[in-house]
Amino acid sequence: MLPKNDNINISSWPNLFKSNYYKIKQVFDISINNKSLSKILIVLGTRPEGIKCAPLIAELKSNYYRSKFHIIVLSTGQHREILRQTLMAFKQTVDIDLDLMMNNQSLPDLFHRIFFQINEQINLIKPNLLIVQGDTTTALVSALVAAYNQIPVAHVEAGLRTFNLSNPFPEELNRKIIDSFAKLMFAPTTFAKEVLIREGACETDIFITGNTGVDAFYQYYKHENPNKNNSILRIIDN
Template identity: 30%
Template sequence: MSIPEVHLVCGTRPEAVQLAPVAGAMTAAGLLRPVLVAGGPEPDAVARTLARYRLQPEISLREPAGNGHAELVGAMIHDLDRLWAGRTPSAVLVQGASITSLAAALAAHWRRIPVVHVEAGLRAESPDRPAYRDDDRRLVTQVAALHLAPTALAAMNLLDERRATGDVLVSGSTLVDAALQAAGPGRAANRRLVLAVTEHTPARVLVAGARRLIERYPDVHVRLATSEPVHLDVDRVTVTAELSHADLSRSLSEASLLITDSAGLQEAPSFGVPALLLGPVAERIEALEAGCARLIDPDIGMLVRESAHLLDSQVRRAAMVAGDNPYGDGHAARRAAQATAALLGLAVPPEPMPSRRIAPTVSGAHA
C-alpha cells in the first residue's frame, strides 16, 4: 500500500517555520508522505526558510499575479486547483490566516480534499479593534475538517463558533517546536543578555532603554533587533536587522530577558525567559495570564524600570517562567502529524497537550 500524500502549503516565512516541524514529524512517523508546497507571495523566502530545517519545497507554484488581497486569493485558488486536479493529495495542511492559507483551504474544499488547519482558532478583533484577518480566519475555520489549536483559548474560540468538539485538538503551537529544534539542546548558564525585538515600537525607545541598562548593569549585554535602521556604536549593545526565526530562537536560548512587541513571546517561556511585552495592547494574551509576560507601556522610563526589576532578581525572573509554556510543549508537530493520520483512518487520535502546570506562588516575587 502506498503512503498517502499530504500537501503542506507555505506562502510566507512564518508558515514555513510552523509547517517545517510538522513535515518532519510526518516523515518520522512514516504514515504520511509530506509534500511541501511553496505557493504564495514569497516562494524564495519560503525555500530559504525551509532550507534551515534541511527541507525544500517539492512543488513551487508561480508567484501569484494580481493586486490586492482578493485578486491574489483568486489567482492562488486557480493555481492550486490546477495542481490538485492532476495530483490530488489525501489532505491539505494550512497554517494561520495568510492569503495563502485562505486560498489553499478554499481550493482544497473545492476539490473535497480534507483541510487541516494548523494554528487554528486565533482571533484578534475586539469592539474597538476590528481585525479584517479574522474574516479570513473564520472562513478557513468553516472549511477545515480538523482544527489544531495552539492553546485552550484558541480552542474555546472554535467551540464558540460551533465547531464540533471532536474536530478540535489543542496541539500546542508548532512555533515552539521550531524554536526548540533551531536552538538545539544547549542553554547558556549565567545569562545576562537582554534581547529586544520589535516590529512596531519606535527604535529610539529601545536604543535609549539599552543605553540606560548597560550604564546601570556592567555585566549586561543588549541585543537589539529592529526593522528600523539603527546606527549605534556602544559597547555591549549589538544591533541587528530583523532576526530569522532560527536566529531569534538561538538568541532566546542565551537571554535572561526578552523585550518585545510580538516576536519571541510564544517561544520565550520554553527557554526560561520572562518577557516584557510592549503595549498598548496584546494580541496573544495567554502569556500575560500565565504570568510569563508583563504588558508595559512602550516608553523609556517604564521599559528601564521593569527591566531593572527583573534583572535585579533571578528569583523574580524564575517565578515568571516557573509554569509551563502556555503556547506549547514542543510536541505540537507530533500531535499534528498523528491527528492528520487519524483523520485519514491511519492512527488513533493523539492526546491533547496537557493542561498547563501553574507556577507556584513565590513569596516576594512581585515585590
C-alpha cells in the first residue's frame, strides 16, 4: 500500500500542473464563487482509468492543492469491483458510485445510461472542471455531457492514435472525439502533441506530461519492494 503523502513521480505532469496552475485555473475560473473551492469532477469507469488517474487524484488531494480544489471522484461502474480495489491499493476512494453496468448491455445502452446519470450528477455537483482519462465509453460520454453543460473538459492521455477508427473500436473513435473539444489536453509524448496540433487543437491547450501509468507503477512497485535494488526501477529512474 502507498503512504497517503507520497510525492514520488516520474513523469513531468505534477511540476507542469503546478507551474501552469494559474493558466489552467483561468479555464474554469469565470464561474467560480470566490467563497468556495473550485470543484473538479474526475470520472472513472474501468481499472486502467483507476490506475492512471490514481497519481493525479493523490496529487490534487495533496496539501498543495487542498485549499484550492474540492476533488470529487465518480465511478460509472464499468469495472466496478476491480476499480474499487485498484483505487484502494493507491489509498484512494470513489466518492460517487453509479453502478451502471448490466448483463448483456450494448454500447448504445451503456452510452444512454451513462449520459443520463452523469448529466444528473453534473447538475447536482456543478463542477468547474471535468477530468477524464483515455478512451473508454465512460470518458467519451462524461466529456460530452460536460461540454453540453458548458463545463471545460481536461483529457489525460490525449493524442494517442492508431489512425484506424476500427482498431481498437470504439476506443480510437472515443479519444478522437474527446480531443476535438477538450479544453485541456495532457499528452504523454511529443508525438501525441504533434498529432493533436495536426488535428486542429490549439497548442496552448496542450501540455506534455508523460504517462501517469508509469507514475502509478513506480509508486506501487517501489513501496511494495522498498528494500530491493531492482533493475526496472533503475531504468525508470534514469
